[in-house]
Amino acid sequence: xxxxxxxxxxxxxAGGSLRxxxxxxxxxxxxxxxxxxxxxPGREREFVAAISWSGFxxxxxxxxxxxxxxxxxxAKNTLxxxxxxxxxxxTAVYYCAADRQPASVHTTPGPYEYWGQGTQVTVAS
Numbered sequence: 001x002x003x004x005x006x007x008x009x010x011x012x013x014a015g016g017s018l019r020x021x022x023x024x025x026x027x028x029x030x031x032x033x034x035x036x037x038x039x040x041p042g043r044e045r046e047f048v049a050a051i052s053w054s055g056f057x058x059x060x061x062x063x064x065x066x067x068x069x070x071x072x073x074x075a076k077n078t079l080x081x082x083x084x085x086x087x088x089x090x091t092a093v094y095y096c097a098a099d100r101q102p103a104s105v106h107t108t109p110g111p112y113e114y115w116g117q118g119t120q121v122t123v124a125s
Contacts, residue, residue: 002026002114004096009119016086016123022079022096022116030074033099036081037109038092038121047107048094049081059105063089086123093118 008020020036035050049070051058058070069082079096097112106112 002098004098004114004116006094006096006116006119009094009121011122011124012086013124014086014088017082017084018086018121020081020083020094020096020119020121022081024077024079024096024098027098027100027114029072029077031100033101033105034070034072034079035097035099035106035112036070036079036094037097037112038090038094039118040092043092045095045109047109050099050105050107051079052105057105059107061107083121086121088123088125091121091123093120 003025005023012018031053033052036048037045038048039045047061049060051070051072067085071080095118096116098114099112
């Protein structure tokens with residue numbers, strides 16, 4: 001049974017930092033492209049960042065470029081999202097997701113096969 005469990009969400013003031021982690025089990029982690037998505041109340045789920053199975057290819061949403069960094073530790077089956085210079089508009093539930101299509105790094109939710117339960121990030125102004 002595949003499980004993705006996010007950690008590290010919380011409350012932070014604007015300009016602050018948080019580091020999210022996603023612990024994966026039940027899958028061969030180093031064969032999956034991994035992604036972070038977020039969903040704010042009343043809005044659709046949106047792409048944040050993704051990293052290929054090899055770690056060589058990464059993609060970011062324009063809104064987080066230069067502020068967020070995605071990384072992975074295959075030895076620990078864990079995905080990370082370092083979030084710096086946080087803004088109130090970053091407030092959302094953040095989800096990690098796994099995509100077993102190594103040829104592409106997708107920026108839409110559809111191709112991702114497995115999802116975590118989400119972790120809340122709240123950025124106060």
